[in-house]
Amino acid sequence: xxxxxxxxxxxxxxxxxxxxxxxxxxxxxxxxxxxxxxxxxxxxxxxxxxxxxxxxxxxxxxxxxxxxxxxxxxxxxxxxxxxxxxxxxxxxxxxxxxxxxxxxxxxxxxxxxxxxxxxxxxxxxxxxxxxxxxxxxxxxxxxxxxxxxxxxxxxxxxxxxxxxxxxxxxxxxxxxxxxxxxxxx
Amino acid sequence: xxxxxxxxxxxxxxxxxxxxxxxxxxxxxxxxxxxxxxxxxxxxxxxxxxxxxxxxxxxxxxxxxxxxxxxxxxxxxxxxxxxxxxxxxxxxxxxxxxxxxxxxxxxxxxxxxxxxxxxxxxxxxxxxxxxxxxxxxxxxxxxxxxxxxxxxxxxxxxxxxxxxxxxxxxxxxxxxxxxxxxxxxxxxxxxxxxxxxxxxxxxxxxxxxxxxxxxxxxxxxxxxxxxxxxxxxxxxxxxxxxxxxxxxxxxxxxxxxxxxxxxxxxxxxxxxxxxxxx
Numbered sequence: 001x002x003x004x005x006x007x008x009x010x011x012x013x014x015x016x017x018x019x020x021x022x023x024x025x026x027x028x029x030x031x032x033x034x035x036x037x038x039x040x041x042x043x044x045x046x047x048x049x050x051x052x053x054x055x056x057x058x059x060x061x062x063x064x065x066x067x068x069x070x071x072x073x074x075x076x077x078x079x080x081x082x083x084x085x086x087x088x089x090x091x092x093x094x095x096x097x098x099x100x101x102x103x104x105x106x107x108x109x110x111x112x113x114x115x116x117x118x119x120x121x122x123x124x125x126x127x128x129x130x131x132x133x134x135x136x137x138x139x140x141x142x143x144x145x146x147x148x149x150x151x152x153x154x155x156x157x158x159x160x161x162x163x164x165x166x167x168x169x170x171x172x173x174x175x176x177x178x179x180x181x182x183x184x185x
Numbered sequence: 186x187x188x189x190x191x192x193x194x195x196x197x198x199x200x201x202x203x204x205x206x207x208x209x210x211x212x213x214x215x216x217x218x219x220x221x222x223x224x225x226x227x228x229x230x231x232x233x234x235x236x237x238x239x240x241x242x243x244x245x246x247x248x249x250x251x252x253x254x255x256x257x258x259x260x261x262x263x264x265x266x267x268x269x270x271x272x273x274x275x276x277x278x279x280x281x282x283x284x285x286x287x288x289x290x291x292x293x294x295x296x297x298x299x300x301x302x303x304x305x306x307x308x309x310x311x312x313x314x315x316x317x318x319x320x321x322x323x324x325x326x327x328x329x330x331x332x333x334x335x336x337x338x339x340x341x342x343x344x345x346x347x348x349x350x351x352x353x354x355x356x357x358x359x360x361x362x363x364x365x366x367x368x369x370x371x372x373x374x375x376x377x378x379x380x381x382x383x384x385x386x387x388x389x390x391x392x393x394x395x396x397x398x399x400x401x402x403x404x405x406x407x408x409x410x411x412x413x414x415x416x417x418x419x420x421x422x423x424x425x426x427x428x429x430x431x432x433x434x435x436x437x438x439x440x441x442x443x444x445x446x447x448x449x450x451x452x453x454x455x456x457x458x459x460x461x462x463x
Binding site for chain 2: 065157167170171184
């Protein structure tokens with residue numbers, strides 16, 4: 001990592017969602033270096049079924065925009081018992097992207113809880129990305145939105161391994177954040 | 186085209202208040218096609234098969250649409266269709282070439298949210314592009330082509346088809362603009378029972394439109410001057426770039442956010458430009 005110059009404006013983006021919804025992959029796709037992860041072997045039985053290792057504190061990636069603007073990307077842990085980290089990570093963020101795994105109904109339900117938690121506590125621009133729609137066992141995009149049941153949430157389909165999709169998600173969230181800020185001034 | 190969309194939206198809104206006899210009339214000949222619309226229910230009649238055609242012709246400007254209240258339905262309808270679904274499917278049926286010609290010159294049209302809240306519609310039953318179009322214009326009005334600049338990979342014809350669908354269904358509002366000043370604004374048409382129809386509040390420009398042209402010109406020029414002066418003030422008084430470790434959005438104790446400074450918004454725009462090149 002290169003040393004950051006003084007007077008750098010820090011911008012924080014938070015990626016959240018249930019376990020195994022693609023948060024780490026999302027960060028990896030936009031970060032200028034391989035994300036710093038805090039993966040540990042999963043201890044909960046239901047998480048073990050989904051993946052051997054899981055994020056316990058956060059994933060971190062970064063993107064230097066120019067010499068004085070840096071975008072920091074944090075992915076939250078997916079398990080509810082780590083929700084104290086959600087508050088820590090969202091502090092000062094300009095927006096949050098939620099990921100919902102279309103192949104797993106429990107995961108969608110957990111993401112719904114996370115969305116509720118954030119939207120009740122923080123007044124930020126939010127975007128929902130429905131992931132893994134290319135997997136044969138996935139349910140339809142519209143079905144996921146019906147399950148999430150939050151009509152005022154900006155939502156798009158997103159394959160987190162595809163740079164183009166991640167780019168679209170970021171543009172959508174940034175547009176929301178800029179409009180929201182401009183509307184307030 | 187905007188005029189026809191506004192006419193159609195007014196018909197939909199009128200039907201929410203009371204059942205309406207809807208007439209699609211040819212502009213040049215005394216010929217019309219009639220429907221009964223009650224709420225979002227389009228009642229079956231012998232013209233139902235023509236609905237797709239008349240709506241398409243309306244968008245091409247060869248037809249006008251009007252409605253008159255019929256008070257109540259003659260009898261409980263046996264067969265009816267969801268008018269929103271019908272409209273959505275009609276726009277899907279229009280060929281790419283026709284969409285191109287209907288939407289000619291739409292790039293500079295201003296798109297904004299309507300007075301109807303998004304949650305009033307079953308947006309999730311639409312496709313993902315519709316959802317993006319609606320949410321993209323929810324917070325601030327923008328020229329229609331800005332969306333295509335932000336989401337460069339979206340096909341122009343797909344985008345404008347979605348804009349048409351969402352405008353006809355009253356999710357978004359279209360207004361003709363020139364530069365930064367609105368020069369023309371379509372006002373809702375009047376009905377026999379105007380008190381039952383929710384109409385937009387009259388805009389500031391309506392009174393200005395009634396002014397004599399030279400005076401109007403002075404107003405336009407002073408508006409431009411005002412914008413420039415405001416921009417200069419903003420530059421002179423803008424905050425320096427946030428110091429290290431200071432985050433751009435600070436939270437109040439109640440969870441709401443402190444307003445972002447102009448400098449911070451500019452930095453967000455810088456990030457947006459960078460992400461576009463990702």
